[in-house]
Amino acid sequence: MRLRKLLTKIDKKVIGVSFKLEKLLEPITIRGMTLRNRVVMPAMHLGYCENGHVTEKLVDFYVERAKNQVGLIIVGGCYINKYAMGAPSMIGISDDRFIPGLKGLASSVKSYGAKIAAQLYHSGRYAFSMIIGDKAHAPSSIMSKLTREIPKRMTIEEIEQTIEDYGEAARRAKEAGFDAVEIISSAGYLIGQFLSPLTNRRTDKYGGNLRQRMTFALEVIERVREKVGANFPIIFRVSGDDFMEGSNDFHEAKVFAAKLEDAGVDIINVTGGWHETTIPQLTMNVPRGAYIYLAENIKDAVGIPVIACNRINDPLLAERILRRKKADLVGIARGLLADPEFVVKAAEGRFDEIRPCIACTQGCFDSVFMLQPVTCLVNPAAGREKKLELKPAVKPKKVLVAGGGPAGMQAAIILKKRGHDVTIYEKTDRLGGQLLLASAPKERREFKTFVDYLCRQIEKLGINVVFRTEVTPELVNEV
Ligand SMILES: Cc1cc2nc3c(=O)[nH]c(=O)nc-3n(C[C@H](O)[C@H](O)[C@H](O)COP(=O)(O)O)c2cc1C
Ligand code: SF4
Structure with a gap:
């Protein structure tokens, strides 16, 4: 314990001296929108809405991140x-009836x-017919590996209506007080499907070569x-490479990015491939x-700001990305789910x-595909956020925690923060329990x-830990 304490102190000193987060904390103004720093929390479907309507749960979630300087x-x-x-628990922006809820969300975050x-x-083509009550819409009728369903090829009228629906959705966002909109083409969603020769076999003006597929x-x-x-700023989220054999790779992404800039896009948000790709993008490997x-690669092709994403869950790494001019902003999604502060x-x-977000995807991404609300393992x-707000204990108690696994450690941390006198009894000589096994490979x-x-928190909070001691009825009576 003492050695770890010393090392932590040294690390802190070294990091503190050589790494001031000058770039990460630098403001930036884009088409009149001034961001107080370079940290962007990218979109994450959380599953917190009810039939498309914003809920208190959703507002509380984002307010916690806004309060803490994102x-x-x-x-x-x-x-x-x-x-x-994709699911009824997504945020709806398809109708004016959603505007009041969106207004509440925007004003709370902005405050x-x-x-x-x-x-x-x-x-x-990633929509499930069971959810939308109809066949999915797509550029061509090509089976989706995600849904195992064959979508309907959109008619010209349906394409024109969809373009109008994007426009109307943007109008609603502005009316609700949002500062910007982001159009997503990444992950293999509709716009990406039009862009890709794998999913777009059209012979009209929306299909053909890359130029036509960009239409x-x-x-x-x-x-x-x-x-x-x-x-009003427009952000565009692209797949920097589809990571799908026969689809667009980073060469086409570059050509597309230049076109986006010409079309008046203000920021390009770059992430990885499709949901169907076998190349991992989120997991801890x-x-x-x-x-x-x-x-x-995209920054090379454009003059507008670019956001780098995926597995940037460390502020020092984020600072390095910006200092080395690899991007202008950094996207931290799960890092902010794991720690709003x-x-x-x-x-x-x-x-x-x-x-730290440990990229397990167990609480977050896996929940999305089980149509469950997003949680976080850590x-x-x-x-x-509101329900578990920490309040000081009315009557502080002496608390014995049996076992120094993750649950015991977390319980001890919360109890201590609330003012209780806590001791962890651990029968082995290490804290961490099953997580130590899990982390072996x-x-x-x-x-x-x-x-x-967790160990650092326990040390910082001064929680007592007694090793090599099994909790028995006698021990409980004794303490
Ligand atoms: C639960 C969950 C839901 C997501 N939903 C979306 C989404 O709706 N739109 C989107 O563009 N990206 C979505 N993503 C991808 C994230 O925006 C982000 O690109 C990804 O998590 C990688 O960044 P990270 O390593 O910082 O988490 C989602 C990710 C997670 C974990
Ligand atoms: S559940 Fe896992 S991957 Fe998701 S945010 Fe939490 S730690 Fe990160």
């Missing part, structure tokens, strides 16, 4: 029409100094711009910052107090970063 929060995906919907953007989303995206941007006017090169702690140099308060080492975090 620069720009992108919410969504927000479905733009019936065919766009804490963060900017907020709405992601305009269409599932295309749908460019018409969407044009309509959105018409609806929001000249002084993906090295931190592995996909920065995709953002760098990520930016504040980073700004104060409290790096070792940041609760942050029990995610999605329950090389590819699963991220689990250990959470154990280390």
